[in-house]
Amino acid sequence: MKPTVVHSHEEPETHRPYFHAPKRVRTRDSFDHRDERLLALRDALRAAKQGDFSIRLPTDGDPGVIGEIALAFNAFIEQNDALVSELRRVERSVGLEGNTTGRASLAGGGSWAVAAESVNSLIEKMAWPISEATSILGLVARGDLSHDMSLHMGGTALKGDFRELGTRVKSVVECLRTVSSGVSRVVREMGTEGKLGGQASIESLSGTWKDLVDDVNLLAGNLTAQVRNIALVSTAIAKGDLSQKITVETRGAVVARNLPTS
Numbered sequence: 001m002k003p004t005v006v007h008s009h010e011e012p013e014t015h016r017p018y019f020h021a022p023k024r025v026r027t028r029d030s031f032d033h034r035d036e037r038l039l040a041l042r043d044a045l046r047a048a049k050q051g052d053f054s055i056r057l058p059t060d061g062d063p064g065v066i067g068e069i070a071l072a073f074n075a076f077i078e079q080n081d082a083l084v085s086e087l088r089r090v091e092r093s094v095g096l097e098g099n100t101t102g103r104a105s106l107a108g109g110g111s112w113a114v115a116a117e118s119v120n121s122l123i124e125k126m127a128w129p130i131s132e133a134t135s136i137l138g139l140v141a142r143g144d145l146s147h148d149m150s151l152h153m154g155g156t157a158l159k160g161d162f163r164e165l166g167t168r169v170k171s172v173v174e175c176l177r178t179v180s181s182g183v184s185r186v187v188r189e190m191g192t193e194g195k196l197g198g199q200a201s202i203e204s205l206s207g208t209w210k211d212l213v214d215d216v217n218l219l220a221g222n223l224t225a226q227v228r229n230i231a232l233v234s235t236a237i238a239k240g241d242l243s244q245k246i247t248v249e250t251r252g253a254v255v256a257r258n259l260p261t262s
Helices: 028-049 065-096 111-141 160-191 207-238 253-257
Strands: none
Touching: 028 065, 065 111, 111 160, 160 207
């Protein structure tokens, strides 16, 4: 049997020391504690899935990964809870109190910021047509019919119910403008310029608008007929012809002026 050759730079295998890392001894209590925390996390996740953000995981006594998971979970749930609370506040402010300038504010970035910005964008898009219609109707109430409601918001055409609202407001303003201009023209021609026979246009009008203009036209027609008939009789009388009589049907104060003169 040949002897083992030992070189200066190596040791015989039989003399090499063996070092073993100390084993971590897990007691039954540590396993039970870990399982207890994992079960708590499971239950909290199930509750969050059902929309219950009231549950928090205990964070004391767990310096390791379990403790970090609990802290991260609690922060996640608190952010969800904050989002829900903020949406409820904005809903109450805008929907119930009518504060269309109300906006959501939420700390945090990423998808949290996207959610808040989406809600604020929705509020702005819904509030703008209402604000614009209110502004136009306020001008109308003050007698200013020179403005129309825009059917575009930020360069984008309104659609759906928003466009319907804008179209209706524009239609009201246009009807008022037609009635106002037609009646004003007839009154100006008869009262100031002395032009008889003027009539306001009823084209494109209906309902009360048409009835109003019809009444103005009827009034203008009656006054025109009466004035012209009176002028005819007056001319005849001036020429010595007393046989002429006013033949226009009149009522009220005009009757006193239509009594025969003899």
